Amino acid sequence: MEPREYILPKPRGEGHFSDPGCSLTPPPVYAPLRGETASPHAAGPYVVVRDTYKTLPVNYWVYPQDVDKAGPTYGKTPHIMAFFEKLYGVDYPWQKYDQISVVSGGGAESTSATAMTHNIMVDSKHEAEFSAEWIVAHELAHHWWGDLVTLCSWAHTWINESFATYSEYLYSAAENGSDEGDLNLLQKLNQYLREAKTRYIRPIVTERYDQPGDMFDGHTYPKGARVLHMLRNLLGDEAFFATLRHFLAEHAFRPVDTNDFINSVKEVTGQNLAWFFDQWLYKPGHPVFEVRSEWLADRKVVRMQVSQAQDFAQGVPVHHMPVTIGLYFPQGRVSKQVWIRAKEESFEFAAESKPDFVRFDVGNVLLKELNHPRDEDELRAQLKADDAVGRMEAAALLSGLKDSDEALRAVVDSALSDPFWAVRRTSIEALRRFPGGRTLAPLQRACLDSNSFVRAAALAALGDRRDRELGSFFRERFEKDESDLAMAEALRALGKTGDAGHIPFLKEIAAAPSFRNLLGNAAQQALDLLGSANVKGAKSSATEDLGSRASLSTSRSVSVSELGVWGSR
Ligand SMILES: [Zn+2]
Structure with a gap:
């Protein structure tokens, strides 16, 4: 069957789709170059949404019900193509580019035609939270890395x-x-x-x-x-x-x-x-660094000892790398580059006063595990002044000081006001380890954060308190929040209250359609929880199934596992 075609206008610049609901022209319209089929994995029926990069045809083969999602899902393709051309210094080497929806798998590129699971299709409302641009970029990059050179x-x-x-x-x-x-x-x-x-x-x-x-x-x-x-x-x-x-x-x-x-x-x-x-x-593994640093007041130096503690028996080598050490003072950072060459190394850096904190591997360049104990003052300084990854690390480590008021205040402050949403989210996760009576109010405030991932994390943390009294709060958040991610978390939280009075409401939501059935799945999980006290193995959330950045299940600071979920090749 011939595909139908939509031509998306580009009123405001390359690759921009403001109006995916554009005119339908009669078939047949798509003429594959050299007579090839779009993809060996594909099966119709399709609608072809046409785009261009310069004079190059860029087509999105989608199922009829997904036409409105073609722009939000794939619309940045020409923009990403331009970015890679500049970066790699080689123009896109093929005569056209097709991306074709398929029912299963992740992304699978073959030269000039990529099969993409239709599960990545996203509408404009959910584009920011469920962006497909990373997989679009990945598969497009293969047209240089995999196709141009193989x-x-x-x-x-x-x-x-x-x-x-x-x-x-x-x-x-x-x-x-x-x-x-x-x-x-x-x-x-x-x-x-x-x-x-x-x-x-x-x-x-x-x-x-x-x-x-x-x-x-x-x-x-x-x-x-x-x-x-x-x-x-x-x-x-x-x-x-x-x-x-x-x-x-x-x-x-x-x-x-x-x-x-x-x-x-x-x-x-x-x-x-x-x-x-x-x-x-050619060798396996990675370095595991044990780092100790201290300021020696009498000699006015920071001494740093660095040991490598990986399992050498597995063939992991002693690693040899340059690393940047940062000494952070109120007036700014002093950086020193050193070379790690041996299993045990010791360095000294002049410092007239005690640094607020010391950082091993400024810029987070090395692929490593790191154990670098620092005292509470240093961690609180790091939580304020380091880069985003360092601030996340500091929040996580401060959560180990659950009896300290100062540590709690620092983490609350970060959870509510750090400029980067992922740090706020990590600090919310850290708050789970402090005494519940002290964290209720800040977590409730975090449910009003400007970022939906942060709101979802706060609702999840509150939900895990299994507090019946919070039922009306979760109902209110469900009604007032506009993000499906946060709303789904409010539903799950309702299930954890153990209050069977929410069952009729949850049944109604479970039966209603929603984007990727996020709300229906969450309501069903809540119902499962209310139906039996110790539900084990309730199905994982739809957000996890779809590899969203919103998945909060696995680690304190990082929550995504696209790999394996998508199986992109
Ligand atoms: Zn790949």
Whole structure:
């Protein structure tokens, strides 16, 4: 059956869709280049929503009921294409680009045609909370990393996936700012660490796999992306991006392996970074740093001792890396770069007065685990003055001081007024560990936060108090909040009150349609909770199923697990 076509107007610049409800023109309209089908995975019926980048056809093949969602879901594609062209220094190398809805899977690109699960389709109301741009960026990046240059064997899968995953970050940081970029990198670190700590470690580049699918894991995607981030910091932006451009130009339309990339680094920078690639690509694991720092008043120095405590028996090497140490004073930060070369290192930095706090790895560059004890004063200073990731770390560590009024006040202040929403959310999670009587009022205030992820976190924290008295508060939040994320959390919280009086209301919501059935699922979970006192294994929330940033289930500071959920390749 021929697809119908919508042509989306671009009244306000490239890739911008203000009005997806535009005119229908008669079929047949789509003429695939060279007669290929759009995607081997696709099955109709489809509506083709047409877009362009320069003169290039950019088409979104969606199911008829999703036409209005094509713009909010895919509309940034031309904009992202322009971003990657500039970044990689090579124009999009193909004659068209199609993205095609399919019923299952995550994203699967083949040259110039990407199959995308229709579960990513999002309407304009929910676009900010459930943005698909990261997966759109990832699959588009493969048209350089995977298609323009193609790995010669599965051992080198990172050349496809680490670069596409790092490209998600590069786009996010450029588009949404450095805090969002830092959060993106932190999520990638935690995705990798979950796999490394609960399943296995392996070299990123290895011939030892049973099935090619074994290579599509937390090492190839997020760890490799973080390795590229370290390489970029080591080389500097100019040399790093010059290397990418050189590599792509040199090997265009040819198969490549890891050595080709290492040679490109050498050709562009003159540096032999065999040690870097050996430790990060050909050896497993990551460094686990034990750091101790103190100011010695008599000598006016900060002494820092750094030990590496990873499991060397598994083949993890002693890591060799430059790292930036930050000494934070009321008047600003003093940064010192040192090289870590041995299992035990000791450094001293001149400091006329005691720093407010000391930071190992300013910029959060290294892929690492870190244990760096600091006292309460230092943590409170860090919570105020560090970057977003450092503030999240400080909030998490302060939650271990649950008997301290000062610590509680600092975390409350952060939960209610930190400039970055993800820090506020982490501080709300930290508040769960303080005595309940002291945190009720701030958590209720946080339910009015400007950011829906923060509101949802506050409602979840309040819900877990299982306080019957809060029932009317949750009902009010459900009525007044406009975000489905927060409303769903209010419903779940109602279920946790144990008050059967909410059952008729919840039944009504459970039966009503909502975006991705977020509200219906949440109401059903609440009903399950009210139906039996100890419901185990109630189905996970729809927000988790869909890999939203709103998922609050797994870790204090980071809540996303796109990998595995989406299975993007
Ligand atoms: Zn991929």
